[in-house]
Amino acid sequence: MLNAFLSLPLVLLFTIFASRVDSQFISAQNFLPVSYPLAVRSPYLNAWIDTPDRTTSLNVWPTHWDNNNVGFARIDGVAWQWMGEGGPGNTTTVLTSEITPTQSRFSVLAGSVVLNITFFSPIEPLDLVKQSFPFVYLSVEATSIDGNEHDVQLYSDITAEWISGDRTKVAVWQTVVSSTDVYHQASLQNPEPMTEITNIAEDSTVYYSMQTVSKMTYQSGISGTMRSQFGSTGSLSDTQDNTFQAINAGGFIAFAFAVDLGSSTSFTTPTVWALGIVRDPVIQYVPQAGSSQSQNRRSYFWTQFSSIGNAISAFLSDYTDAVQRATALEQRITSAAQSISTDFADLVSFGARQALTSDITISQDSNGAWNYSDVLAFQRDTGKSRRVNAVETLYATMPVHLYLNASWLGMHLQPLLQYQDSSGYQNGFASPDLGMYSGLTEIHLRSTGNMLIMTWAHARMSGDGTLIKRYYDLLKRWTNFLVTNSLLQNNQISADGLQNVNMTNLAIKGILGVAAMAQISSATGEDADAQAFKANASALYQTWKSLALSSSNSGHLLPTYGNTAASGYALMYNMYPDNLLGLGVIEESVYEAQAAYYSTLAQSAGQFGLTFDTSSNGEANSAWTLFTAGSIANSSTGTRNELVSMVYARANSNASTSVGSFPTYYNDTTGASPTPGGGQAR
Incomplete structure (x- = not known):
């Protein structure tokens, strides 16, 4: 945990x-x-x-x-x-x-x-x-x-x-x-x-x-x-x-x-x-792909209050108790965070409430009765895209949901799964958000891997197998897509916007998605599928390793297969789910080699850390730097803390608002966001 x-x-x-x-x-x-x-x-x-x-x-x-x-x-x-x-x-x-x-x-x-x-x-x-x-x-x-x-x-x-x-x-x-x-x-x-x-x-x-x-x-x-x-x-x-x-x-x-x-x-x-x-309502949700019928969904708090006046009165009278609950929660969170580092504890305090700004909704039947079995959460990208339940953003917020209440992750996944399990959704891969557009097919590999990883994470951490049982056929269809397409990719865009051929980091995302499905199959009693997908993941990993590992003494992973340029590297943040969920795909020797390599790179890093890829023109990404830290947490606490401190340095940079409050993407030397609006997710 x-x-x-x-x-x-x-x-x-x-x-x-x-x-x-x-x-x-x-x-x-x-x-x-x-x-x-x-x-x-x-x-x-x-x-x-x-x-x-x-x-x-x-x-x-x-x-x-x-x-x-x-x-x-x-x-x-x-x-x-x-x-x-x-x-x-x-x-x-x-x-x-x-x-x-x-x-x-x-x-x-x-x-x-x-x-x-x-x-x-x-x-x-x-x-x-x-x-x-x-x-x-x-x-x-x-x-x-x-x-x-x-x-x-x-x-x-x-x-x-x-x-x-x-x-x-x-x-x-x-x-x-x-x-x-x-x-x-x-x-x-x-x-x-x-x-x-x-x-x-x-x-x-x-x-x-x-x-x-x-x-x-x-x-x-x-x-x-x-x-x-x-x-x-x-x-x-x-x-x-x-x-x-x-x-x-x-x-x-x-x-x-x-x-x-x-x-x-x-x-x-x-x-x-x-x-x-x-x-009120907070969202119009279309549960079936290709359908014109939508649901007007209301905030969950209305199940307890008949008027906004009653709700406000209850909120005001609850202030003292709310402070006491918050104090206890904060003590638990900060104590765990400080066991890693003070820098990390500050970042956690800065970011915790931002993860939880979703609308938690409930539906009503034709008579107005609440359907307590239909509670869905909707997360809005408050940035340039304004997409709803964007998969990469939900993936980035996954750890906070798992830590605080893993069932919340399921409430966000359910609308995505429900929509894509309908007959109107004909793609063999996962949508990047609630609504699929032809111009976004270049991100189907990362979205599919993310959905499988998150769906298993929800089931494993919450103990609730409802989603993996209900949507098993959909998840299996997605996994078959990853088995065929993960290892060798072309015309795919990674989570950091790169579109290189055969990206090592993107490939391992797909492979770990297959490994997550092996766990899902085992948990649902589909033993034959479990063995098959486990074997698929193992075979894909062995081939991936032979293509991606450098032949140099460092033995680190190359940014793309065969890219042996001495200065070329990429942060392998997509290894993180293997560590988080104990999937057991990646060998410890690979983690150790990466940790040592990151430590070497850090010696010549910019003021605000490492770029996520040497082809990114000096652009760092705070989210993926922290996922990288999480991936090698068991191999080198020293390197983990170095990476965390890089993100902290940018968050703590108070020189001027002209470089951005705390953008997702920023120059590793100046801290400036690379484009107007670059402080928002993309």
């Missing part, structure tokens, strides 16, 4: 978001990424904040692409802005920062008071209702640093920018007040289902809420007006502006809360807000 955990942060490399910030940083932590995750919970609730060049300020907009939040504190009648820009307050200074698997924490100095600000995106591996609820917490505590009592009021708002990428569209909103809590909600006057503009869903409803507490006030209206009012009076008017207008009218339409904490030296009871983005 340690090897499964080794690749947990890989997911962070596929969801890089545009972010802006402006306060000031003197971090007590050694890990200082350019961007900090704030609200990371679902495909359309991904808010980040930039802190380039060790800036000591948070006074710029935290954003998911273009969405703004703002926060103020009023201390002894003086306004201080602790997040956002363009407000009436003085600039605050960030003293310390910390990233955990579920939280980003900042200690911010505002005059003689320190504000402790926490952005909390829960991870709930034991509760699908809680995990599927697309909300996050924001909390603030305050402490005097001079020993004197201070009069403190807090303010926070969001704008309607969360609901559309077109700021000229008209928003509608309301504020709902109950005896226990208050929430603002806003959506478009004319929402467009299943449509997005600049990565913002046009059918979103944004909610901002808090529990009813003493001296809490609220208001909706023009952002500048409310912020100025708070700066002057420390409170809001408990009113809502019902003149519906464009999102960017008068500045921006905003939804605000203010709380008067009174006068004290310490305010240790946190002020807590909850932010959420809800879409």
Whole structure:
């Protein structure tokens, strides 16, 4: 399980978001990424904040692409802005920062008071209702640093920018007040289902809420007006502006809360807000290839709540318990990660919540009853492609699912398997995502290998054999394709975008897919198939080894068969599943030779590590570097840690946002993303 955990942060490399910030940083932590995750919970609730060049300020907009939040504190009648820009307050200074698997924490100095600000995106591996609820917490505590009592009021708002990428569209909103809590909600006057503009869903409803507490006030209206009012009076008017207008009218339409904490030296009871983005339904899913019939699938949390108000109230009242659960989970995760290295623990903390932004959905029958046997998860590539359940991205997130709850991997695989098992799907290989296009046939080998490996990983780690039994014939058909096509490939594209002939790394992916099917056959009682596929995998491996091993003293693997150029190499990250799942295909001597070779290469590597292939023009890939580390984890912990530290060096590079927050692909020397948008998965 340690090897499964080794690749947990890989997911962070596929969801890089545009972010802006402006306060000031003197971090007590050694890990200082350019961007900090704030609200990371679902495909359309991904808010980040930039802190380039060790800036000591948070006074710029935290954003998911273009969405703004703002926060103020009023201390002894003086306004201080602790997040956002363009407000009436003085600039605050960030003293310390910390990233955990579920939280980003900042200690911010505002005059003689320190504000402790926490952005909390829960991870709930034991509760699908809680995990599927697309909300996050924001909390603030305050402490005097001079020993004197201070009069403190807090303010926070969001704008309607969360609901559309077109700021000229008209928003509608309301504020709902109950005896226990208050929430603002806003959506478009004319929402467009299943449509997005600049990565913002046009059918979103944004909610901002808090529990009813003493001296809490609220208001909706023009952002500048409310912020100025708070700066002057420390409170809001408990009113809502019902003149519906464009999102960017008068500045921006905003939804605000203010709380008067009174006068004290310490305010240790946190002020807590909850932010959420809800879409209903969240996806239209076509379960049968070639069919025009689709399912409107809803988030799983609706199985427990009859109204969004009830769900919000439960989420707010659960805050203390949610923190306790998160603390226990984080202790387990970080303890395991730190047993590898401190660098790795930081990467895990940075990436964990990013892996779990899928929509967990459920269907209903014609009478509206929930079908609890039909729970499916959908993962969106939040990058250039915006594909759903892209196989290579799901493969990269596989280790975190296996570590936290292996059944989650099955919920993602099921839609892919169901679609391709239908009569309308005629290909003998696996689709790269939900929907097959003729222009993508060049990646069928890697997709097929990935699907077989993941399907076996799910069954092995979860103990649930449902998928391997139900889709056995489909999996067998795919395996026969790999037996014929894995060893010698032409016109195939690897996961890192290479299209060389007979790539050693791509070939072993297919061979390990065959080996995974041998395990599937054995587990389902198909003994004849198990023996046949085991023999196939062994024979393919022996031929692969004879073609791929260098004849030099190092005995390392060549990037392509027969490529004996002294400077030629490739990271063999596709060996990782053999180690992860104990497939027993690759001999230890091959792992040891690779570990020694990587160690030699590392001596002359760029500042940010090894390129994934010498034909990549100096391009490194953080995900595949970590998979490579996982592949040789049992052979050389020293080399494993060297590779991890290379990725950490890039993640911790805080010099400038101009080189990208933390792109999947980057130059091994400069750290810059090779193309605009290169921070996203491709």
